[in-house]
Amino acid sequence: xxxxxxxxxxxxxxxxxxxxxxxxxxxxxxxxxxxxxxxxxxxxxxxxxxxxxxxxxxxxxxxxxxxxxxxxxxxxxxxxxxxxxxxxxxxxxxxxxxxxxxxxxxxxxxxxxxxxxxxxxxxxxxxxxxxxxxxxxxxxxxxxxxxxxxxxxxxxxxxxxxxxxxxxxxxxxxxxxxxxxxxxxxxxxxxxxxxxxxxxxxxxxxxxxxxxxxxxxxxxxxxxxxxxxxxxxxxxxxxxxxxxxxxxxxxxxxxxxxxxxxxxxxxxxxxxxxxxxxxxxxxxxxxxxxxxxxxxxxxxxxxxxxxxxxxxxxxxxxxxxxxxxxxxxxxxxxxxxxxxxxxxxxxxxxxxxxxxxxxxxxxxxxxxxxxxxxxxxxxxxxxxxxxxxxxxxxxxxxxxxxxxxxxxxxxxxxxxxxxxxxxxxxxxxxxxxxxxxxxxxxxxxxxxxxxxxxxxxxxxxxxxxxxxxxxxxxxxxxxxxxxxxxxxxxxxxxxxxxxxxxxxxxxxxxxxxxxxxxxxxxxxxxxxxxxxxxxxxxxxxxxxxx
Amino acid sequence: xxxxxxxxxxxxxxxxxxxxxxxxxxxxxxxxxxxxxxxxxxxxxxxxxxxxxxxxxxxxxxxxxxxxxxxxxxxxxxxxxxxxxxxxxxxxxxxxxxxxxxxxxxxxxxxxxxxxxxxxxxxxxxxxxxxxxxxxxxxxxxxxxxxxxxxxxxxxxxxxxxxxxxxxxxxxxxxxxxxxxxxxxxxxxxxxxxxxxxxxxxxxxxxxxxxxxxxxxxxxxxxxxxxxxxxxxxxx
Numbered sequence: 001x002x003x004x005x006x007x008x009x010x011x012x013x014x015x016x017x018x019x020x021x022x023x024x025x026x027x028x029x030x031x032x033x034x035x036x037x038x039x040x041x042x043x044x045x046x047x048x049x050x051x052x053x054x055x056x057x058x059x060x061x062x063x064x065x066x067x068x069x070x071x072x073x074x075x076x077x078x079x080x081x082x083x084x085x086x087x088x089x090x091x092x093x094x095x096x097x098x099x100x101x102x103x104x105x106x107x108x109x110x111x112x113x114x115x116x117x118x119x120x121x122x123x124x125x126x127x128x129x130x131x132x133x134x135x136x137x138x139x140x141x142x143x144x145x146x147x148x149x150x151x152x153x154x155x156x157x158x159x160x161x162x163x164x165x166x167x168x169x170x171x172x173x174x175x176x177x178x179x180x181x182x183x184x185x186x187x188x189x190x191x192x193x194x195x196x197x198x199x200x201x202x203x204x205x206x207x208x209x210x211x212x213x214x215x216x217x218x219x220x221x222x223x224x225x226x227x228x229x230x231x232x233x234x235x236x237x238x239x240x241x242x243x244x245x246x247x248x249x250x251x252x253x254x255x256x257x258x259x260x261x262x263x264x265x266x267x268x269x270x271x272x273x274x275x276x277x278x279x280x281x282x283x284x285x286x287x288x289x290x291x292x293x294x295x296x297x298x299x300x301x302x303x304x305x306x307x308x309x310x311x312x313x314x315x316x317x318x319x320x321x322x323x324x325x326x327x328x329x330x331x332x333x334x335x336x337x338x339x340x341x342x343x344x345x346x347x348x349x350x351x352x353x354x355x356x357x358x359x360x361x362x363x364x365x366x367x368x369x370x371x372x373x374x375x376x377x378x379x380x381x382x383x384x385x386x387x388x389x390x391x392x393x394x395x396x397x398x399x400x401x402x403x404x405x406x407x408x409x410x411x412x413x414x415x416x417x418x419x420x421x422x423x424x425x426x427x428x429x430x431x432x433x434x435x436x437x438x439x440x441x442x443x444x445x446x447x448x449x450x451x452x453x454x455x456x457x458x459x460x461x462x463x464x465x466x467x468x469x470x471x472x473x474x475x476x477x478x479x480x481x482x483x484x485x486x487x488x489x490x491x492x493x494x495x496x497x498x499x500x501x502x503x504x505x506x507x508x509x510x511x512x513x514x515x516x517x518x519x520x521x522x523x524x525x526x527x528x529x530x531x532x533x534x535x536x537x538x539x540x541x542x543x544x545x546x
Numbered sequence: 547x548x549x550x551x552x553x554x555x556x557x558x559x560x561x562x563x564x565x566x567x568x569x570x571x572x573x574x575x576x577x578x579x580x581x582x583x584x585x586x587x588x589x590x591x592x593x594x595x596x597x598x599x600x601x602x603x604x605x606x607x608x609x610x611x612x613x614x615x616x617x618x619x620x621x622x623x624x625x626x627x628x629x630x631x632x633x634x635x636x637x638x639x640x641x642x643x644x645x646x647x648x649x650x651x652x653x654x655x656x657x658x659x660x661x662x663x664x665x666x667x668x669x670x671x672x673x674x675x676x677x678x679x680x681x682x683x684x685x686x687x688x689x690x691x692x693x694x695x696x697x698x699x700x701x702x703x704x705x706x707x708x709x710x711x712x713x714x715x716x717x718x719x720x721x722x723x724x725x726x727x728x729x730x731x732x733x734x735x736x737x738x739x740x741x742x743x744x745x746x747x748x749x750x751x752x753x754x755x756x757x758x759x760x761x762x763x764x765x766x767x768x769x770x771x772x773x774x775x776x777x778x779x780x781x782x
Contacts, residue, residue: 002663009651436647439608440661440714441636443629539608543647 002437003446007453010426011461017454020422021462023415024519028466029473031408031515032507036474038404039511040504042397048321049393051125052328053386054088054356056369061382063093064300065342065353072355079375083363088119089352091336095297097273097329101286108273110329112297114336114352117141123358126330130268131165131316132289141266141332143290143314145170152318161277164285173290173312177260264292265335267311271318272326289313295329300340300351309339412519416526419458423451423530434534435542448535455527459520467516471507478502554620555721555754556582556605561614563600574600576777577614582756584721587748589757589768596774598758599726605756606641606724607631619721636665640715644727646707648699654710655695658682661718678717685713689743705736712743716753723747725757729764741767 010017058076060066069089077084095112098105117139121127130136131148148165167175275283287293291313298304311331318325333352337343342351359368365385372383387394427434434447473480481492481503558580564573574597582588592598603609604616607623616624623634640661648657656663662678663671671678686695689709699707708728715723725744729737745767747753757768765771773780 002660004668005656005663006649006651013651432647433649436649437660437664438632439606439635439641439647440664441632441634442664443632446664540603543608543643 002442003449003453006450007457010454011457014426017419017422017426017458018461020415020418021458021465021523023418024412024459024462024523025466025469027408027412027415028463028515028519029470030411031405032467032470032512033473033477034404034408035401035511035515036470036505036507037477037503038397038401039506039508042394042401043506044504045321045397046394048319049390050386051128052319052321052324053389054123055359055365056357056372056383056385057354057389058357058372058376059354059382060380063298063304063353064302065091065351066380067344067351068349069352069355075375076355076357076372080368080371083359083368084357085360086119086122086358088116088123088356089333090115090120090354090356091333091340091342091352092354093297093340095295095329097269098294098296099287099291106286110269110273110295111327112295112336113328113330114333115330116333120356123356125319126317129317129319131271131318135315139268139315141268141314143170143173143263143266143312148289148315162275162283162285164283164288168289170290172288173263174260176290259292263312263314264310265312265331266314267293267295268315268317268330269293269313270325270328271316272322273329274313274316287313289315295331297340300342307339409518412522415462416522419455419523419526420529423455423527424533427451427530427534430534431537431542431545434537435539435545438537438539439543444535447537448531451527451531451534452524455524455531456520459523462523463516463519466519467512474505474507477505553583554581555584555586555618556580556756557615557617558601558605559615559617561601561604561611561616563597563604563609563611574777575604575611578774578777578779580772580779582754584754585748585752587745587755587757587769589759589765589771590774591759591762591765591771592774594760597777598774601774602724602726602756602758605722606639607635636661637718638721640718640720640723642708642711642715642723642725642728644730646699646704646711646731648707648710648714650699653696653698654686654691654702655679655682657699657710658686658713658717660714665718682713682717685716686710689713703736704732705739708732708736708740709743712740716747721754723753723755725755727759728757729759729761737764
């Protein structure tokens with residue numbers, strides 16, 4: 001009983017010991033904050049990766065893909081139908097994206113993905129990442145009449161960081177076409193007024209800082225004798241032969257199109273390809289929904305040839321994973337199959353190169369994957385879960401967390417040495433009291449118990465204060481960030497780097513209990529040596545101590 | 547209070563004790579014999595370094611002799627295992643020191659209760675606590691400290707602290723009270739008060755007391771005086 005009483009009294013009267021516990025408090029608080037932020041970050045990343053990849057990806061080893069996705073989907077359903085919620089075929093090929101910025105052509109390497117607009121959003125979070133509210137409901141590859149979000153729909157409502165999207169859509173397209181036509185008319189007038197001798201050289205060098213496709217279409221419209229060019233990418237003067245396999249599938253082929261009222265096949269590029277945030281966090285766009293871009297891709301033949309087509313941007317895709325946002329480009333799967341020649345001309349059966357599978361909630365990923373691997377030969381098909389796909393990245397994050405935890409636990413261990421030193425001091429200071437207790441019949445174990453109990457109390461106080469501090473910081477971390485940003489005028493957590501608008505946090509009670517238990521254990525272990533020393537004190541010598 | 551299982555309460559037989567400090571061996575006690583009847587009041591007197599405090603510590607089980615035996619109520623106690631020694635110290639022996647030796651973190655009442663707090667586990671303490679508190683308060687009342695139960699030692703005078711220490715020594719109802727220069731740090735009047743209290747305990751309650759002092763005047767208050775010199779009992 002005296003142990004408890006004395007522990008309590010020492011706790012209330014020895015402030016120096018509490019000072020030693022501050023390091024435990026800080027260590028515990030830091031560990032809680034770091035773990036919460038890391039867990040939040042990892043979770044955010046996993047959600048995003050998962051949101052992009054669907055649960056299970058069934059793919060062909062070849063870019064040319066496998067034939068007849070419907071049959072494959074039926075087989076997949078037969079193998080593991082009870083756990084499957086939805087499936088959608090996709091075609092993914094590396095490609096080049098080509099667009100014009102201020103008269104200059106910019107080319108970027110992209111991953112061109114053909115998706116089924118009706119079903120793709122069912123197997124992943126794809127729909128959530130679009131910029132037009134109606135597209136988030138149901139994607140359409142038709143250009144919309146404005147209404148794109150001018151704020152980040154995934155961030156908390158804030159200042160409009162994308163004012164450029166205000167006029168995007170048909171209004172932007174009409175305005176651009178009108179401006180180009182006006183520019184072209186003025187150009188023609190100056191040409192007509194110029195020396196006639198300049199005309200042949202002008203036709204010989206058609207390179208002008210004008211959008212090439214509009215130029216092409218207008219050229220086709222003005223002289224009625226010229227054969228019209230539906231494929232604006234092709235040279236208007238030499239229309240492709242009708243034997244072209246992709247050309248055969250294009251409806252209304254040969255008709256002149258009016259870019260102010262019509263669009264090419266719709267395309268949804270990642271937002272990272274089209275925009276960049278400036279210093280104030282406002283997004284500046286290189287092209288907008290309504291603009292046309294060109295894609296160059298390998299065809300499905302052997303060996304692959306290069307195909308090029310023009311698309312009209314209808315929306316942007318923003319998963320906040322920079323790797324994806326600056327790489328993915330989505331187009332309708334049917335159009336891509338046709339352009340790549342993936343449709344068998346005899347049977348009309350299409351090929352795809354992967355099937356994205358979403359499982360029912362609670363289904364076992366690995367189990368379904370293994371069942372599919374048994375049914376489909378590994379030589380032809382690769383079946384993997386989203387975790388398999390992003391294994392190295394997820395492992396790296398886990399590893400980072402483990403290393404950070406070890407390092408931070410070292411801080412608490414250092415705090416343990418502080419407790420050890422201060423406890424030795426207290427034992428020396430309390431030597432006479434220890435003698436008194438022994439003269440009153442306290443056993444060596446009892447005296448040791450006082451100091452062990454004291455260590456336990458201090459550990460609990462330190463860890464408890466650390467818990468409170470850690471949780472307070474974690475729950476207010478975004479407010480703290482805002483305050484630090486306001487104070488220093490620097491961006492502490494730049495969304496353009498991290499693609500998160502808030503610092504994500506997850507407080508895991510299991511982790512916290514481990515941290516607390518570890519901190520308390522260290523405090524107790526640190527008090528063992530001083531406690532043993534106190535227990536071994538000789539009562540007579542202890543009583544003589546001044 | 548005293549069980550007369552043996553006619554003698556304390557028997558010290560041929561006790562030797564020496565301390566080493568570096569290369570020199572200091573023989574403090576060189577064969578001491580001492581008998582104490584139940585209810586006796588014995589004063590041990592001697593020069594500084596004559597070994598009187600060491601003898602008291604041996605009787606109080608704070609130290610063990612190098613040779614010789616110490617008996618309490620007929621039972622040899624100097625070679626008991628430490629758990630039994632701790633127990634005996636708690637239940638059968640009360641000690642009062644020159645420097646009071648109160649615990650500074652506890653108030654007067656808690657200091658008096660300390661031996662009982664040491665004796666009982668938490669659950670047992672819960673059962674006996676009101677009785678124990680009453681007994682401690684009564685003892686403090688008896689020594690004239692009824693109004694100072696909740697004062698910390700530093701708020702008390704020397705005489706008051708020593709009276710708290712005596713109350714602490716008595717609260718566990720021991721058979722033997724060992725007092726090591728209890729008046730050494732006190733002025734004449736306070737010292738006399740303490741001595742009066744000890745005499746009264748001996749006469750009224752029949753408590754056996756061993757008092758160590760270097761002051762012959764104080765020793766005269768005892769029934770018997772044992773004089774130590776150079777580690778031996780000096781016969782008078």
